[in-house]
Amino acid sequence: METSERPESVVARPGKRERTHAQLVDAALRVIARKDAAALSILELAHEAEVSHGTVYNYFRTREEIVDAVALRLADDFSEQQSQMFAGLEEGAARLTLAVRHFVLRAAEDRAWGLVFLRVSAAAARLGHTVTLKTLGNLRRGLKAGTFRYESEAAALDLVFGTTLAGMRTVLDGRAGRGHDRDIAYTVLRGLGATRSEAERLVARPFPDLDAAGGTAVGSNAGARRSPPPRSR
């Protein structure tokens, strides 16, 4: 601690508060990667962030605020990556395909991130909201373009979220091999009413390279981004 430098007032560089905040959210991510989000304790968080537990109270007042902050961080990452991934990609169905694959793939590559995502999405509505909004746009675009042919938008959302999260869980449990991202995306597309050939075409598209993009890496088994070439159906 560099408190000794300060003669009278706090000389802290601008952004000190932001840095500590980020440090705490980082720590929370690591903790949640280990235990369930509901089990996150202030004490453990403080220890992981290497600050006194009293300090945590300068930033969050309840455990829920912490989980929310983590959710916000994940949601921002998500938005950020979507933007990059979708640069120059207008087709709603294509965007949705990439988004679904992205989640499953990332869970496979960064197991810790996957666990955190599932746990936080179960605990914080906030995360769901952000993702829902983005998804809804893509769904409607695909519907308008005629690629999708669903009747119930609510059921369509359940399909997309439910299947994707289940797919992530399957990957995290080691019950699926490479290519599960494509299988899940294909299944979702079919459920939305895409024809076989459309779905195959969408799923066959290569993944834009976004390794450079960053985002919050929780663990670090930065894996091979490529899933194997799609099986022909």
Added chain:
Amino acid sequence: METSERPESVVARPGKRERTHAQLVDAALRVIARKDAAALSILELAHEAEVSHGTVYNYFRTREEIVDAVALRLADDFSEQQSQMFAGLEEGAARLTLAVRHFVLRAAEDRAWGLVFLRVSAAAARLGHTVTLKTLGNLRRGLKAGTFRYESEAAALDLVFGTTLAGMRTVLDGRAGRGHDRDIAYTVLRGLGATRSEAERLVARPFPDLDAAGGTAVGSNAGARRSPPPRSR
């Protein structure tokens, strides 16, 4: 409850142990309907079951054992009801359709049961196993019959479970109206590769009457079993 058979005395000799066990599982269901399964406390359970907390320890040694017992009860109920519902129904696709609709519908009818099911299935692998086994059979039958045309069985399971659970959640959150059971089932069937007309036909079939069947009612807003007639697509 059959306590009504012995209107005055509480002594209950034979089967005492079984009775108390059931009483505890009942209480656990009610508690989980209120709070998350992970938050279930022995103390609270004892209070709800109106026994001393020491008694709980005569039956369960950890909270997990309790949740497992609840899961077992739900799984047994599930199997039981499947058997009744499927009596004389051979077609895998038809069975699957009914099962999916059943879950969504029941969540709508008995909100407490729905909450319990979601919470327990998140906490106890046991429940998932039972359901998976039953589902797998129906999937394969449908595949062999040519109704389903999926490639990846893992993705198909993710589709069925993920979408159904998401549909239950949507219903519990009040974000879907009557008929969501049919919408969810229709979506799942399409995702499994059923044609539009097949899916419509399957979804249009009336629901066998199983109100008489019993099973574990947690809350008691025993609702109107009938969902509205299917919309034409």
Added chain:
Amino acid sequence: METSERPESVVARPGKRERTHAQLVDAALRVIARKDAAALSILELAHEAEVSHGTVYNYFRTREEIVDAVALRLADDFSEQQSQMFAGLEEGAARLTLAVRHFVLRAAEDRAWGLVFLRVSAAAARLGHTVTLKTLGNLRRGLKAGTFRYESEAAALDLVFGTTLAGMRTVLDGRAGRGHDRDIAYTVLRGLGATRSEAERLVARPFPDLDAAGGTAVGSNAGARRSPPPRSR
């Protein structure tokens, strides 16, 4: 349990009560060999004796009664063995020497017994009383015979008990090798005022064979009774 034989009254063979009692004391010995005597729990005792915990209450009302029963058993064993060992041996100093050696040796041979003895003697005054009485006689005889030359009888008793118990502890902790029984006895004899040659002579006497004698074996690494020949001093 053979309760089914009984048509109206308890047919139990005479001595049934005594047998169950002995069974409980046996079990208590085994339990104390594992944990400290103060930690002895009715529950654990019942389990070890393979009776219901309710049964224990038909025999003992408090934990102390149990420990006392164990102490009584050990004291009886002690008296019994002394009698056998001392058959035809009048000399007080010789008797004391054998008694001291016996304790240390037996602790080495039957570790469980040693632990039990130390633990029970720490918890139950009863055991100490019995041993004291026997010892006192031998001390006084030795004094009268001129072999011992101590002033304070209280200090002499402290010497005998303290050193012997410490010697047992040392053996049980594995901090002493073969022959510690003789070393301890020699030291005690010297402390009581015996001359070097007297002490050597007393310690050199062979140990009467009492393997056949029985007594309560707790563990069962029935060891080589012989300690190595005395070192010459």
Added chain:
Amino acid sequence: METSERPESVVARPGKRERTHAQLVDAALRVIARKDAAALSILELAHEAEVSHGTVYNYFRTREEIVDAVALRLADDFSEQQSQMFAGLEEGAARLTLAVRHFVLRAAEDRAWGLVFLRVSAAAARLGHTVTLKTLGNLRRGLKAGTFRYESEAAALDLVFGTTLAGMRTVLDGRAGRGHDRDIAYTVLRGLGATRSEAERLVARPFPDLDAAGGTAVGSNAGARRSPPPRSR
């Protein structure tokens, strides 16, 4: 207690942690003077120390840590007093004599301290270690000087500790009068091989005055330090 320095405020800034720690160890001493060390409960300790039970956990995580801390305190006291007592005293036999007498005498003067010492030494190996090391040096010095003539060092240690502790117990039980410290010391010296005249000379030496020295007084029947003049043998 030096709280008297700050008569009004309780805030105690610097050294707060150390103070509370000492306060807890003090309380533990008082509790152990009442009950057995194994029965020490965190709750009771907290109550005795007049802090919340949560506070105790900020200092000790298990009961054993507490007993260890008490043992450490006793061991430090012991070392401290030995140093004072032995100032300018080189002879091993003389030191040992004083040490043995000191223990017995102190048990007589401060009954609570004696109980604590016996109980803690039974529960914490730590205490034994410290005392052993100090004793060993004195034993070897006496052996080299020719005052002692023992063969087995292990048996010699058993003699010293066993007899001294037994002597303390006898005093605490009220089964010995004034002068037991000298009787015990004399007996120990004889057991170590000292001649009668040597032992008498050693035991006759006056006790250095160390009342001023302080150390941990548990009870406070600060007694007459002087034991009666040695009886002639």
Added chain:
DNA sequence: CATGAATGAGCCTTCATTCAT
């Protein structure tokens, strides 16, 4: 702001004990 001592609510767990069968 950061720190960390102190607090107490709240849960967990073990067991002695009672009592109806």
Added chain:
DNA sequence: GATGAATGAAGGCTCATTCAT
């Protein structure tokens, strides 16, 4: 006599939270 279901006292432990420095 033996059994075992039920009880509740007793203690253990964790943590969120407050507050003085």
